[in-house]
Amino acid sequence: MAYFKEKEILTIAQEGTLSNRHISLRPTKLAVSLFVLSAAIWLGAVNYQVNVAYAVCFWVVGFIGVAALLTRRQLLGLQIELAFTDEVFAGQTADVLIRLHGGAAHRARLLWWRGEYAQTIDEHQENQFTAWQSLHISGSLNAPTETIWAIPIVQRGYFPRPLLLKWATSAPFGLFHAEARAEWQSSAVAFAAPLPHNDFGTAAEPDAEQTPQQAGAHGDDIAYLKNHQHGASLQHIAWKVYAKRGELMDKVFDEPPPAAHSEIISYRDYPQGTPVEKLASLLTYRVLQADKLGAPYTLELPNLTLTPQNGLREKCLNALALM
Structure with a gap:
């Protein structure tokens, strides 16, 4: 009966590994049929004392047991990494990278996965889960399998919780169904959806403490001289130059650059x-x-x-x- 108990959910911040306490196992209809067949063969062997029937019965039962172990091994030791480094706004979809490793066991795996958004799933409510997707994982540590988990983001703030992943397989013989669940405890944030508009407060006023651009116009910070312009202030005429050369020249003073107001x-x-x-x-x-x-x-x-x-x-x- 231990196979039918609700198993522990694997908690993942960034990565985690599936172990025996996370994997549940149940027989499929094919396994039940084979078990009934083996029982019938056993009864026939007892009634008719057919030694070959005993051998066939033990072979079928042994095959069922091996199939159970091999199906569990499809999920056992699976290393899961979740990463989200992009930015997402409310109303968009967050693409979370799922990277899978076979772990120390160098064997190929065939499994299915889907995202779930509720602890208890109602199969009639499609918004609680995504469609099943298949994955084939090679046994190479240097070639992890990657896929994308598309999470719909409805509102701003932290990502919705719970964010669950369900892993399932019936490989290699289809006699048993193994599954496990993992919960991603993410601290990722969805930004508020931008709302275009133009009707907001007045523009920033110039800084009252900024020195006016004409400050220093009556000081000694002369940048250069230029020919006198008719109508220009007589205070800007370089009289010393006029006394030496007899030319009317206007003084141009240094001015601070325009302020970049925040x-x-x-x-x-x-x-x-x-x-x-x-x-x-x-x-x-x-x-x-x-x-x-x-x-x-x-x-x-x-x-x-x-x-x-x-x-x-x-x-x-x-x-x-x-x-």
Whole structure:
């Protein structure tokens, strides 16, 4: 009866290995039929004292036992690695890379897998699982088998839980069905879906503390001289040059470069009471636009302010995803 117990679910953060405590095994109709056949042969051997019948009965039972062990070995020791390094926005599909190794046992494996999104699966609700997919795993450690698990992302924030993978096989003879489940405990985050718009607060005002561009126009920081322009201020004429050469020349002073003002992307730019989901999408759009333009920007949230820094785009998108 141990074969029919609910087995332990393998927990995977990045990688894990299936062991005996994760694998359940049950006979198929073919195995049950062979077992009934062997029982009938045994009864015939007892009634008619046919030694050959005893041999056939023991051979059939032995074959059933070997088939059970070989089917379990298809999953036993299977090493599973899960990786997600891309970015995904709400409403898209996250493509998670599944990499499978045969482990220390250098043998080929034939199995099926599917993703599941509930602890208890109702086969009539297709949104709880994906379709079965087949995999053939070679026995080479240097050639892992890779496939993609497409996870639909409905909303922003951490990936939905539970995220389960079911592994199943009936190889090599189809007499038994072995299966195991693994749960991916991911810390991956789905960003808010950007919502395009133009109706937000006014543009950033120039920095009041920035020195005006004409500062120093009456000082001694002369960049160069140019011919006097009619109507120009007499204060800019280089009188010393006029005294020496008799030419009217205008002084051109050094000016500071235009200030690169940091755009402030703030939740205050929107009406009070804007739903959080909508606000996150609105701000996400502006962060993506500002990052695309390459201009410095600051993100202001109710409890957090992110100023220009390394990795600002990812930090802003994460903050909005978890806002």
